Amino acid sequence: MANSLDTIFAALADPTRRAILSMLLEDDMAVTDVAEPFEMSLAAISKHLMILTRAGLIAQEKRGRVKWCKLEPDAMKGASVWMQGFGQFEPVNLDAFERFLETELDSAPE
């Protein structure tokens, strides 16, 4: 549905949320740990995680008092397919990806 492209692209448009996704690429994380490197309130991060969840880009599972966040990479597939229709992008270039990932991480606070 077109609506999912709306929510997915909107979710990806924010650098904080992209940084969170990059962090979750490493491993699943608790909400508090996700928030730790950012200079904003836990409530703000909680909202970002809600947006990512509604977009289907992550899933959150509560175990005890800790809510774990994990990447749901399949959600990006539809958007990726949509974009690829606009050009014959060369097959996945991992070097280029590493570079983009680095600039993304650079934009997140230490």
Place this chain on the structure above:
Amino acid sequence: MANSLDTIFAALADPTRRAILSMLLEDDMAVTDVAEPFEMSLAAISKHLMILTRAGLIAQEKRGRVKWCKLEPDAMKGASVWMQGFGQFEPVNLDAFERFLETELDSAPE
């Protein structure tokens, strides 16, 4: 630069703008012709085209009093590479793309 991912994803988050990009996939178009199928003012479409231009997704060239819009598919490449890092998406599936394109066009007015 991370900023371009911001502007590209934000530009793609709006269904009107995605519909415009799909239209330009067919052929270059004048601003007035881009606006024709939409139920909103020319000024609104002009703003959408500005956003797409600033994101680098289209280019506009004025010839006489007509301003032509053409797709700049390369701009999506960085974003596409970024996204592909999150999963091993199968190589471009044109059938799937056609389906997504159709749902996109369905969401645009006739």
Place this chain on the structure above:
DNA sequence: GGGATCGTCAACCAAATGGTTGAATGTCTA
């Protein structure tokens, strides 16, 4: 020159977005 056409600008508006703080809820642990 004068009128039609193409497109943008400027001012305005309502709604959405991204953030804050403080209180509230639920869960673990001593």
Place this chain on the structure above:
DNA sequence: TAGACATTCAACCATTTGGTTGACGATCCC
């Protein structure tokens, strides 16, 4: 049971976004 911890909720705020309208500057053509 009491307190500490993990997370969200609710109210609020400033800024951005997506739209409108009307006036304006170019350009084409008779």
